[in-house]
């Protein structure tokens with residue numbers, strides 16, 4: 234399989250609409266890939282909390298701008314597309330404490346997976362919200378369900394940014410059949426070392442490929458780490474961004490290798506606590 238990770242720059246001198254058009258064009262350029270990945274919240278910026286409510290979108294209907302743009306791009310490029318995540322405005326009201334009790338729609342940090350026909354086949358609502366008592370943790374509702382997406386050659390396990398710090402989610406995805414863990418992020422440069430270390434750890438401990446796609450640029454005063462990477466189930470880095478600038482990280486990988494590693498070194502079989 235050929236994967237292309239689009240480490241798009243999220244800077245405040247570009248509108249979300251302009252970036253949506255640009256992201257769609259970048260996806261269309263990756264028609265030689267089988268799977269294309271975008272990062273977390275590349276429309277609004279993962280740390281631009283003030284823009285979350287205004288930048289929220291439904292996933293269906295005429296206001297679903299990112300879904301429409303990404304669906305068209307996946308279809309034109311004929312690729313599987315993990316389009317990173319958007320702020321989803323849900324149909325149901327938010328439960329406290331994320332929203333007020335007045336019936337305000339729930340907002341989620343929701344990842345989107347499209348087929349090469351442009352169908353939105355899977356969505357994943359980020360389970361672990363970042364910010365402790367601020368930002369995402371207070372503005373958004375939390376997802377509750379681990380999600381996998383079955384592709385012809387591999388099964389994706391979906392996780393988003395801060396989720397990377399919670400290994401039990403990745404073990405649940407592995408138990409659900411994942412062989413390729415896809416992690417869009419808006420990870421800050423300040424903790425770049427954690428990003429690279431944890432991404433490799435998740436690959437090794439779950440004997441899975443990891444496709445970790447971060448943002449470039451600076452938004453809300455937070456310089457981004459970039460460092461997007463493709464890591465194999467043995468923990469080898471197959472490709473990594475050269476710096477925190479906008480770029481596309483490409484790697485070719487053999488999905489069957491995850492099962493080979495598991496057969497040769499069957500550490501997952503030795504689990505005691507479940």
Ligand SMILES: NC(=O)CCC(=O)C(=O)O
Nearest residue numbers: 279363394395419421424
């Ligand atoms: N957007 C995020 O989830 C940021 C996570 C982060 O900064 C960290 O885990 O560190």
